[in-house]
Amino acid sequence: MSIIRFSGKPHFRLFVHPDQTVVARADGRFVMRNLVGDWKTPYRTDTEWHCRLMDALQGGASFAGIRDAIRPLLDEEQTTQALEQINDLFVGEVVVVKLAPQGSGPLVALAPHGVAYTPQFAPVADAEKLALSRFAMLRREGGRVLLETALKPYHLLSETPEADALLGRFLRGVRVSEVLSQWPAPAREPLRDLLALLKHDGILLAADQASPGRRDEGAALAQWDVHDLWMHGASRLGYTQMGYGEFGGVFPNIGRSEPEPAVRPAWDGETTELARPDMEKLYAEDRPFAAVQDERRTLRTYDEQHPISAEQLGHFLYRSCRILFRKQVPVVSSRSDTPGKAVLDLAWRPYPCGGAGYELETYLSVDRCAGLDSGFYHYDAARHCLVKLRERNAEMDRALRIAFMATGLQARPQVVLHIAARFRRVTWKYRAVAYSGILRNTGVLYQTFYLVATAMGIAPCGLGAGDIELFRKMTGLDPVVEGSVGDFGLGSLPADYRAQSRETWFT
């Protein structure tokens, strides 16, 4: 099954993808040229039917039109095979399918996301009222109107202002007959096909189902928040519309902006040197990894008589997130829109990090810590010191309260670590996966914090709630440049920690 399903519908026509150019090369191949380079097609310039196929695609042709063009040159079976190969061109994001009713130019393009797709059509009645699913997004991109949805392997691009208006009507919900009657008669059935396709794919729903009540979305979909499903779909291959090597570490900003330095410029402020552990001694004497891993657990009570100490904090930060070494690495972008070279500045830390971007910074709201004043600090990982950014104030108190609430009012961490990301370290290099990658790296850091705390005999607690706006107020940082992405509670180990049941948090 494939887009060959469009073959009985002459108003769905195949065109070369707008981001591709077909080049006939002297070596006897047709080549598709796009942002990231050339892709040699299996089509040869010395084969008549290949030439006809390429000609047909350039100007846009229905399956029937292509069949008519190539049939005189091939037998029945070869013709069928040739048409099936067009599916590979669609999956390869080389052709798009456009809805182009007779007598009119294309209205809407259906652009693939690099995976097989079989169009299917649900019946659409005149009296039916349809509206966009809450997971469909209608937005402007590159001066065109784009309709995409979280979990479908294609997006739609409107080709005319009339088609923009048509798609816009479904934001509020509209009766099918009302929409179709505004189009000339030859366009109505083709447009009904488009609605039928969108209805089948859950992009258009019966208007009552598309309401925020979520009643009829189905149990699984109803539980998803829009932003979560979007991020899921947009950050994995298959449903993201990033094609042509746009996905992943493609360095889209080479030549457009300079990469951020690996080491965050130091904050101004009073510094406190931190203790460093004797690593050689730890190599020989630290608790065995098997015991650390086995005994790692979340603890939500502390020894309040003996709060965590500045020395412990120093050792903890040193072991989990100090800078180990710095290195410059040359990188090259082969994309035609951002060709060029750059030098990546990298600074390794003890935990793994996607692309070695090491975008994460640690800030500390220190409530109770022996040997360290309460206040708000930044951990300067290069110098292994704390820089005091603020005296304790109402905002920091609120940050501590949010941590307390995150533990279900069970623990008031003595120190809350706020993990912030310097987003441009990642967005400069990656497309589609930048933010999901940052959250992955944050999870890696959580586990590193957990293991180091366990090895050291400190009480760790991952925290799932933090406040971006509060962090902005506490730091004065622009939240799209450097913003909080995670939080972690620490405190001194209570004497009876072994007796505490892991299940208490849920009771």
Ligand SMILES: Cc1cc2nc3c(=O)[nH]c(=O)nc-3n(C[C@H](O)[C@H](O)[C@H](O)COP(=O)(O)O)c2cc1C
């Ligand atoms: C990403 C992440 C977020 C967490 N968020 C919270 C939280 O907000 N509050 C809390 O009390 N515990 C939180 N935890 C701790 C988990 O509840 C705990 O890891 C889980 O119950 C398993 O128990 P264990 O860590 O003792 O093995 C979090 C843990 C992780 C990894």
